[in-house]
Amino acid sequence: MSKLNIIILTKNEERDIEAAIQNARQCADEVIVVDSGSTDRTAELAEKNGARVLFREWDNDFAAQRNFALTKTDADWVLYLDADERMNDELVHAVKKIVSANPSDAGRKKQYSMQRKSVAFGKKFSYGPLHPDWVTRLFPRESVTWTGKVHEHPECSLPLEKLPGHIEHYTYRNWQEWEEKMARYSTIWAEEAYHKGRRASLPEALLHGIGSLFSTLLLRLGFLDGWMGVCLCCMYFSYTMLKYLKLYGLQQGDTEL
Template sequence: MKQKLKAYPPIHSSTHLPLRHSITSPFIYSSTHSPITPLMNLSLCMIVRDEEALLPRCLKSVHGFVDEIVVVDTGSTDGTVDIARAFGARVYSFDWCDDFSAARNESLKYARGEWILVLDADEVLVPEIVPTLKQAMQKQDVLVMTLLRQEVGNHPPSLISRAFRNRSDIRFTRPYHELVDDSITTILNQEPHWQVVELAGVAIRHGGYGAAAIAQRRKLDRARTIMERYLDANPHDSYICNKLGALYIDCGNLPDGMELLQRGLQSSQVEPPVLYELHYHLASAYRQLNQPTQAKYHYQRATEQPISAHSKLGAYNNWGSLLQEQGNLPGAKACFQQAVEIDPNFAPGHFNLGLTLKAMGDLEGAIAHYQQAIQLNPSYADAYQNLGVALLKQGQVMASVHAFRQAIALHKQHGSPEGERLEQTLREMRLL
């Protein structure tokens, strides 16, 4: 029966702002404040195109928190505009020009709130973060908040600058993987009293980088075209070398991708989050080339960067998987333990730690982490399957069969042929 280590794919976004402060506890309201009443004027700014399927869920997630919704439509042909207006949004049209920053900045022009929150249609605001957001918005010296975005599926979380004061000098730059960080850095250099705060806890849940979405040829082609045009004018920009290099690797073009990533490392004044991603993507490429020594070097360099611990989950997880494949079980265990220490709700980390502990002969520990992974992700078919294996080795036949049945049902639900294969194997073993 197979065992699968869960590895993270390439990273698609992160912030590179210097961290000045961290908010780790929720705001305690006085009895005079309702928890659903906004304490500050807050504008939600969005750009959309043909998002009628996703937009309602996004806008419902901010209901009662934001004071206004500004939507810039870049050419929808479905019911997106009508849906936005039904939620009370002010909708403006923008002629698409292959520049996400231009569209984002168009939305900022119409914002009237003191603060701006930026979301995409395939994202939702996590309600538990609202008190912490309100607390940060009341602080006089806070300029921008970096928010932890959790990806749907096996993708690493990322820190993104999505909540900031409404100032004319805070604007998005770069045509793809756009961000406000460049303008924020300029302000911090001129006005050092301002603070950049990182909010504790997941703030945004994002579903846009699932395998089906990122595999769409049109989306990949658009991303590549926009970034290649920018690279032509900025050949040594470490940020675009990183993003485009990762895209090449994601598409299987390892030579060009690795050349860009190495070029990015050689650039001057590379910010730590970008350095992290450059090393992370190079490690992934070397792993695909079956060059583990180079892969381990770059995973280690990635984890050494002075960035948020949450942003390092991908490197620790993939480094652990590489070490386990090489038979270095103590090293793999240390990496996976680091991952679940950083984020106790990281289901793939618990699963991979369970696999490692099982290989080390610690069935009790393996079972505990498989069960933790299942508790965090009840549709985790591989965790149920490996839990069944561990329970069977312990002689807990009935519990094992129950776990296997759950695994079979989930594999079939997910359309995986592993369900049929596992079912046949268990019949041959007379367990079904």
């Protein structure tokens, strides 16, 4: 019978890690937690709940963390979850069905995506920056590698199929969490873009910000999520512009991001 490992990346996730592991164990043969140096009880709680905890020092590279996990398992299948994500019952059943299929089944030659629905600030979002999206997370282990330091993505040549059910993503609980994550992500993005030779001007930073506001508020109908949706679209404008301002700062020799 095929074996599935579920991989969870962590850094100070003691608030979520127990529920994440318990959710993952509904369909996983083993849960692997790749920790990047938590200073809270994340590792302790993960081990208490039956996960295998590995450590890889954080180097601002999410893809490297995900690829590291691939070298530490011989499972037939790998599925990636974040600590703040939960699979619903329908998705758990679908994953079990894929993994339990005969090894000669055509499903072995596919990768699988699943819908993700976001819950933030105590509200479910249906539009705007946090509209439901599809994320590819389930792969035959030897078929996938990850690229990109932030907003990383899998590279896999197998046919893609969508699974029923969904992931619930319990993201930002408050605006402070949003601010901290966006500050970190914008810095990583700017550094990676700079080293790849990308450059930006001040007008470009503003135009990218305006473009993101137009896209999230109008094209993705963010206003339909009410005033909270409108506020989130405005903050996404700020985040997008900040990425390019930090890139511009690097060009000017200002490494204090």
